[in-house]
Amino acid sequence: MKSIIVVGSGVAGAVLARQLLANGDVQITMFEAGPDFPPGNRRIWLDLLVGNDRIYEPFVDDPREENEYFGLRGSRLFMTGGTTNHWGGLTPRFKPEDFELRSRTGYGVDWPIDYDDLAPYYAQAEILLGVTGDSDNDDPPRYGARYPFPATAFTLGDRVVIDALESHGISYGHMSIARAGNRCITTGTCDYCPVNARYTALFDLAQLQIEYGDKLTLRTESPVTRILMDGKNRTRGVEFLDLRTGAPGSMEAEAVIVCAGTFESCKLLLASTSEDWPVGIGNDSDHVGRHLIGHPVFFAAGVRPGNPDKIASELGFDSLISRHFDSPEYQHKGKMWFSGSAGMTTSLEEQIISNVSRPEMNASLTSELMVSLGGEMEQFESPENRVTLGRGTTRHGLPMTDIHVGVHEINLQTRQEHVQTFVEILKTAGCREDSIETGALNPDGAHASATCRMSRSDANGVVDPNLRVHGTDNLYVCSNAVFPSIAAANPTLTLAALAVRLGEYLV
Ligand SMILES: Cc1cc2nc3c(=O)[nH]c(=O)nc-3n(C[C@H](O)[C@H](O)[C@H](O)COP(=O)(O)OP(=O)(O)OC[C@H]3O[C@@H](n4cnc5c(N)ncnc54)[C@H](O)[C@@H]3O)c2cc1C
Ligand code: SF4
Known part of the structure; x- marks a missing residue:
């Protein structure tokens, strides 16, 4: 032995x-x-x-x-x-x-x-x-290997982002995520999953x-x-x-x-x-x-007036990914992937805990929608x-x-470009220009x-x-x-x- x-x-x-x-x-x-x-x-x-x-x-x-x-x-x-x-x-x-x-x-x-x-x-x-994913997506090539669990379905909030991505010709797909799909019961307490769905x-x-x-x-x-x-x-x-x-x-x-x-x-x-x-x-x-x-990570979020479909956050994790800029053409500038979805500006849970009344909750749910995007990019070393x-x-x-x-100059420049892309997507998704906020963090x-x-x-x-x-x-x-x-x-x-x-x- x-x-x-x-x-x-x-x-x-x-x-x-x-x-x-x-x-x-x-x-x-x-x-x-x-x-x-x-x-x-x-x-x-x-x-x-x-x-x-x-x-x-x-x-x-x-x-x-x-x-x-x-x-x-x-x-x-x-x-x-x-x-x-x-x-x-x-x-x-x-x-x-x-x-x-x-x-x-x-x-x-x-x-x-x-x-x-x-x-x-x-x-x-x-x-x-225990990864969930789209086994038919061959970028990168899977050589026939199947994910053990099927991809998580897009949420209604994802659809808001998807519509905007399609207007810009930006490709997207299902996030592959270690969340043993058939066991995940979407309680959203993913930092300590009760059923060990998240690896x-x-x-x-x-x-x-x-x-x-x-x-x-x-x-x-x-x-x-x-x-x-x-x-x-x-x-x-x-x-x-x-x-x-x-x-x-x-x-x-x-x-x-x-x-x-x-x-x-x-x-x-x-x-x-x-x-x-x-x-x-x-x-x-x-x-x-x-x-x-x-x-390096960066994000942007904006508010769209009106939410007639009463779209709220459904999952405690990302189900959509765009690897459009995570491709050979962008490699010399610093590739990036991003995710995004839409939901309420204040979560239902927070409103319940703060004793917000049902009519007030309903009013805030239908009045506006928060659309958020977040991504990560390749860093070049100094x-x-x-x-x-x-x-x-x-x-x-x-x-x-x-x-x-x-700090690598190319990373700083490209990060700005990527953030600007997020802003354009949010505008197309119907967000008010003055509501859009952006942010970026150095690596940790x-x-x-x-x-x-x-x-x-x-x-x-x-x-x-x-x-x-x-x-x-x-x-x-x-x-x-x-x-x-x-x-x-x-x-x-x-x-x-x-x-x-x-x-x-x-x-
Ligand atoms: C908030 C957060 C979210 C993340 N999300 C993702 C994600 O979605 N997808 C993804 O791919 N990655 C993600 N990561 C990164 C991911 O967590 C790491 O890639 C991964 O955990 C690294 O695993 P590891 O075993 O190498 O190191 P660790 O998980 O850090 O384990 C190392 C262990 O070694 C122990 N140790 C250290 N030194 C010694 C020593 N001298 N003697 C004995 N023990 C020692 C430490 O206590 C630790 O328990 C995330 C990270 C963070 C912080
Ligand atoms: S806590 Fe997260 S990973 Fe676990 S079942 Fe709920 S949503 Fe899925």
């Missing part, structure tokens, strides 16, 4: 563990810095239902770790199941051109693998995450523990502080801290897989210095921590983008995070990527195409950190596909 240490219990760790346990004779110990959390707990769900949406506050990033152009802003969660506990579950695939950024635009680098290498693993990841690694791990018993040991409140090496090439295990007792400990294994997210994965390599690796493991050519990128070890320690006993980033930790990027040789990256740290035999990184570029699409399906692929490679 092969002993494997997995650092981090997010979706990367959970999908990888499932793949290893299902196909190999392995004993996995998973270290998690944060505490455990109960899945499917009625009390927590009721809290969320009555408007207490702070259930994850104790687990968010250390507030000291901020940067003006790349704030973490409470994006990551340190707890069993990691950040998927509050993710949106949007799961578009990357497109073929996303793997060829350098060749097609002159920016960044190409991936050392291509879309076709990942296509079969995308299909497996869609099944593991979380928390629930996935609970099931794995039932299925595989003591072949999987989860050690919570046990941050890994250092990777131990035997000479230059072989890892022999890890050092960790037991946060309950404050005592340090160590553990040996035949392989170590770092699934600690984009920031902590590179920091762990940087912190593990030795005579053989004086500036961190895999860092002889100074790529560990560099190339940090994420997704040369100074880098994560380094900060001074002092976080509450998990891990080094603080220093983030250095520049949510989709941060590329700090341990994948490359053919150690001259320009940190891990090889099988995610093994260059120059080592048995140390791997499985995280958005290994993406050489971020594309426009959300990252997690691509991460899950890489985890499935790594699991297959290892057993």
Whole structure:
């Protein structure tokens, strides 16, 4: 039986563990810095239902770790199941051109693998995450693979946006989303789904523990502080801290897989210095921590007078996506996808809680309609983008995070163009011009990527195409950190596909 240490219990760790346990004779110990959390707990769900949406506050990033152009802003969660506990579950695939950024635009680098290498693993990841989607939409190509659940139907609110998109000749389709379609009962408390329709690694791990018993040991409140090496090439295990007792400990294994997210994965390599690796493991050519990128986001909303059809928000998630600008023609400017829908300006739930009378509710429902659009775009990196070890320690006993980033001029220009496109769509949807408000945010930790990027040789990256740290035999990184570029699409399906692929490679 092969002993494997997995650092981090997010979706990367959970999908990888499932793949290893299902196909190999392995004993996995998973270290998690944060505490455990109960899945499917009625009390927590009721809290969320009555408007207490702070259930994850104790687990968010250390507030000291901020940067003006790349704030973490409470994006990551340190707890069993990691950040998927509050993710949106949007799961578009990357497109073929996303793997060829350098060749097609002159920016960044190409991936050392291509879309076709990942296509079969995308299909497996869609099944593991319970993704709903339109199996007949072949952009990007599906090669016959069916989603496990059919697409969520467009809502009446989506139709308002669709009419405007059609007037502009902008293409659209069904959002693919990890929401096990036939189980989703649309209560809208998606941040803690009562029936586990929205995928979380928390629930996935609970099931794995039932299925595989003591072949999987989860050690919570046990941050890994250092990777131990035997000479230059072989890892022999890890050092960790037991946060309950404050005592340090160590553990040996035949392989170590770092699934600690984009920031902590590179920091762990940087912190593990030795005579053989004086500036961190895999860092002889100074790529560990560099190339940090994420997704700038932007949005616009406006009010249309009159709502005779009494359209209200129906779902707690997006069911429409336009990837019109997420295409090869726009790649050199920064691709983007967006979603949108229409609903009431004040939700029915808020009005009920505020004791608004029925006639008043009816009047506000029929008087106007709010139309909203939101999108994310591909970020190009600036040369100074880098994560380094900060001074002092976080509450998990891990080094603080220093983030250095520049702003890429093309991203700023294109973001303005995309926002202007939103404004035109809203005007076509009938929104009053003076009601339209727009906004934009710099990237945060949510989709941060590329700090341990994948490359053919150690001259320009940190891990090889099988995610093994260059120059080592048995140390791997499985995280958005290994993406050489971020594309426009959300990252997690691509991460899950890489985890499935790594699991297959290892057993
Ligand atoms: C609000 C929000 C919404 C999002 N929505 C979407 C979406 O709709 N679609 C999408 O594709 N993506 C989305 N994302 C991104 C998605 O959540 C991440 O891509 C994904 O969770 C990354 O998974 P991971 O396993 O790599 O990292 P994480 O989920 O962050 O897990 C890493 C785990 O490692 C633990 N850890 C860290 N360091 C150590 C250490 N040294 N020792 C032990 N344990 C450690 C952490 O506590 C954490 O539990 C969203 C993110 C946010 C914040
Ligand atoms: S809408 Fe679906 S995913 Fe959200 S809480 Fe309800 S059942 Fe769960």
